Amino acid sequence: MMKKLILFDIDGTLIDSGDASRSSLNKVFRKRFSVTGVFDGIVMAGKTDIRIIKEGLSRRGLPAGDEEMAALVSEYVKHLEIEIENNTRHTKPGVFELLNALKEMKVCLLGLLTGNIERGARIKLGVFGLNRFFAAGAFGDDHEDRKRLLPVAVERFERISGKSIRYADCTVIGDTPEDVACARLFGAESIAVSTGRYSREDLLAARADHVFSDLSQAIDVIPHLVASD
Numbered sequence: 001m002m003k004k005l006i007l008f009d010i011d012g013t014l015i016d017s018g019d020a021s022r023s024s025l026n027k028v029f030r031k032r033f034s035v036t037g038v039f040d041g042i043v044m045a046g047k048t049d050i051r052i053i054k055e056g057l058s059r060r061g062l063p064a065g066d067e068e069m070a071a072l073v074s075e076y077v078k079h080l081e082i083e084i085e086n087n088t089r090h091t092k093p094g095v096f097e098l099l100n101a102l103k104e105m106k107v108c109l110l111g112l113l114t115g116n117i118e119r120g121a122r123i124k125l126g127v128f129g130l131n132r133f134f135a136a137g138a139f140g141d142d143h144e145d146r147k148r149l150l151p152v153a154v155e156r157f158e159r160i161s162g163k164s165i166r167y168a169d170c171t172v173i174g175d176t177p178e179d180v181a182c183a184r185l186f187g188a189e190s191i192a193v194s195t196g197r198y199s200r201e202d203l204l205a206a207r208a209d210h211v212f213s214d215l216s217q218a219i220d221v222i223p224h225l226v227a228s229d
Helices: 020-033 049-057 066-083 097-104 118-126 146-161 178-187 200-205 222-227
Strands: 004-008 108-113 168-175 188-194 209-210
Touching: 004 146, 004 222, 020 049, 049 200, 066 118, 066 188, 097 108, 108 146, 108 209, 118 178, 146 168, 146 200, 168 178, 178 188, 178 200, 188 222, 200 209
Parallel strands: 004 108, 004 168, 168 188, 188 209
Antiparallel strands: none
């Protein structure tokens, strides 16, 4: 039987980082450019970290060359390791229950499809003990355009499994219209949860295949969806 590939977004879907990303980026820009509050008011949901950083640079008319971007990303990771240790971070409802249920199934592979750069993703998941569920994935430093991340994830899991994976056998689970668009572009299934900034109506308007209030509401449904032919 062909294995299904289930790909999870992180922020707003699996966890709430307590605004650790925004705080980290604001501190990076304050230290490097002596500017404050650059990322206040910027909508981060659904965007890659690289795109968010470039948006912050553009706001202040600052250069976005490769060397500058590399330095900013490196500083961001250092701050994130500190900022993630806050009292408001938490996992979303049903996360561990669903991941444990899917992990026990023999018909699916679990991965990530996230706008976070990989180092940032692993830091965020690490504080909750979630890295063990995800061997690989596609990240914001793989491509600036989130909609182009599904092929990256598929290629990586083809190498891991040694088998071809069809886009039609992939499911993207996220909390934004961008997660839905990423799946729809390649004919993959999309499952959306209204645990972030977007409502059920927003996600239905984006044409998600399935919409749940949170992952706890999907525990009895998603395993059956991914097990079906």
